[in-house]
Amino acid sequence: MTGTGSLLRLVLRRDRLLMPLWIVCLALAPVGYLSSIKAAYPDAAARQHFYDLNASSATFVVRNGPLYGSSLGNLLAWQCGFVPVVVGLIALLTVVRHTRTEEEAGRRELTGATVVGRHAGLAAAVLATCGACLMYGLVVGLGVAAQGVPAAGAFALGGGFALTGWVFAGVGAVAAQLTWGASGARGVGIGALVLAFLLRAAGDSSGSAGWLAWLSPIGWAHRMRPFAGEQWWVLAVGVVATGLLVALAVALSARRDLGAALLPARLGRATAKASLRSPLALAWRLQRGTLVVWTVCLALVGLLMGGVAQNVAEMMRDNQAVGEIFSRMGGGGAVTDAYLAGTMTLFGLAAAGYAVQATLKLRAEEAGGRAEPVLATAVGRVGWAAGHLAFAVLGSAFLLAVTGLATGAAYGSGASLVPAALAQLPAVWVLAGLAAALIGFFPRFAAAAWGLLGGFLLLSLVGTALRWNDVVLGISPFQHLARLPGGTFTVAPVLWLALIAVVAGAGGLAALRRRDLPVG
Structure with missing residues (x-):
């Protein structure tokens, strides 16, 4: 000791x-x-x-x-x-x-x-x-x-x-x-x-x-x-x-x-399969387990949240204050819509957690010394990074779609909550873009992406319930999304958030291309 x-x-x-x-x-x-x-x-x-x-x-x-x-x-x-x-x-x-x-x-x-x-x-x-x-x-x-x-x-x-x-x-x-x-x-x-x-x-x-x-x-x-x-x-x-x-x-x-x-390691093949001979295929091999775990866990939570929707609706009808809390989190006038919209916001924050983890895999590969052998081949930095970012972008979409499907199935009434869940994607992608920017510009502080997610979580849950100032709440990208079901979908916030995500991600890739690798 x-x-x-x-x-x-x-x-x-x-x-x-x-x-x-x-x-x-x-x-x-x-x-x-x-x-x-x-x-x-x-x-x-x-x-x-x-x-x-x-x-x-x-x-x-x-x-x-x-x-x-x-x-x-x-x-x-x-x-x-x-x-x-x-x-x-x-x-x-x-x-x-x-x-x-x-x-x-x-x-x-x-x-x-x-x-x-x-x-x-x-x-x-x-x-x-x-x-x-x-x-x-x-x-x-x-x-x-x-x-x-x-x-x-x-x-x-x-x-x-x-x-x-x-x-x-x-x-x-x-x-x-x-x-x-x-x-x-x-x-x-x-x-x-x-x-x-x-x-x-x-x-x-x-x-x-x-x-x-x-x-x-x-x-x-x-x-x-x-x-x-x-x-x-x-x-x-x-x-x-x-x-x-x-x-x-x-x-x-x-x-x-x-x-x-103590547990024996399973030896791999002497040569890679043809399906693994690309940056995207390597990213799939590294990311697939994480995506499966997140999908299964969130689908189970979706089943739980959808199953209690009717109970929550009855509770909200009897208590106006509870309905107002859910309405501030999102949704239209119907109490069930307000509850489901608030639930979709929670799922969006969870999907953002997956997107951050998938993006930070880049930094983990770099810090672990595994990126250098890959980049010593014909693979370029942008191509290598784009393979992982594809899972942050497309994997989060898949995750939300499955979660919305599970929630709607448990709720019943023929409701399709997949569009409501996918409405959270622009804010999720903003988190992925900010994580990529941190990796490119400030690699030693890449883990601060989790702090950003924690701050947005605090604003979306605690800040909304306590009626914090709208300007403060607006710092979170999730506050600018359409609250579905029940809300009105508008294109402008989606385009602005998507633009922020693209600019942050592109800036991170450009910085990654120019800086030293690895940075300890």
Whole structure:
């Protein structure tokens, strides 16, 4: 463990912008949710009606977890039911980034040549991640408690979020020992996260199999019961599970060589197939797994959101304030249209996440030293980059089309929501163009594209619910799109956003063509 403190400072220095950004932005979500709930359900009768409508809805329970009561705190905890999934995802990706990615890039070998113990890097990554999750939990607790709800429930809510992050930091540490590359480790970790969500959903939606939720770290966050008789001892379960996972990761790390993996790698062909002998074909090979995972996950979410549309419509008819919130997010006069249009905005933001990830694959290939051998052939830089950008552009369109189809199928009534979903594309492409511009002009800060997406997410969700100034909200490209179904489609915003995306992307490609490669 020698050198753990030095490597911990290095991790914190490298994440000095990204870590505070996700903590602050994600902490604003519960605060915004609570303000929205106060505005939509100002009295006990309105909150009780909401509880009566949703407590027994299997689809709502699958999505958000159990609803324990009708108080402000109960509704807030239920509304934040998906936040533990997001925190768990961030935690495992952070650990993989500072462990397996460091090995893959060769930096772990350089630091290991100094006075650093074998397990110091792993310990530093886990400590930094767990510390960030703890800080996030405290910020959530303080922010929510400051709005007048019981402090015990507020800190139990934040503690549940932190607990999930701790456990999945351990999951990420174990996954980093199993596979040969960071992408494989991320796949294993995300698979574990999906399994945990499914176990939680199955346990919460089935009275006879409720014990399944206790097999899931996400279920533990709900079982802390914030604002409903807090069960603080559940924190101990998470701490013990985290300790066991980290101990397992240390034991597995001791059994493998640096840069190796415990799971055997599948050897490839000596020569590439004809279908792989082009930049676009190579991009397809590298991007296809990511596209499949995003498509499956968003299609499942689309089925959930479409399935609850009728329940939400009934709730909005009975509560004008709720209808106004969804109307501000998008949609026309019909309450169901307003809900579906707001849902399409969420899907657009999710598709933008895929587009950013697909675009940043360029930077990952460059930083990993894999771009140089490709560019040493007859392949040009623009052609190589265009292959990956094609997936950011066309892949996001495919993703939204499938999601709109799944949502419409679950909603029924012969509704086709594919055009409504595709209406989000211009804003998605703006994010892809900005990511490409960062890669071309400021490659060391390419990850700031995630910060841009986080800012737009904050404006579209929290800012809209809190009625922020229209000029501020207009910073997000998603605010300028037609709100379909129910809204009026206009061509001008689409053309302007498309122009911004093209200019940003073309500028990034031009800068990439002229600058040194690689930039460390």
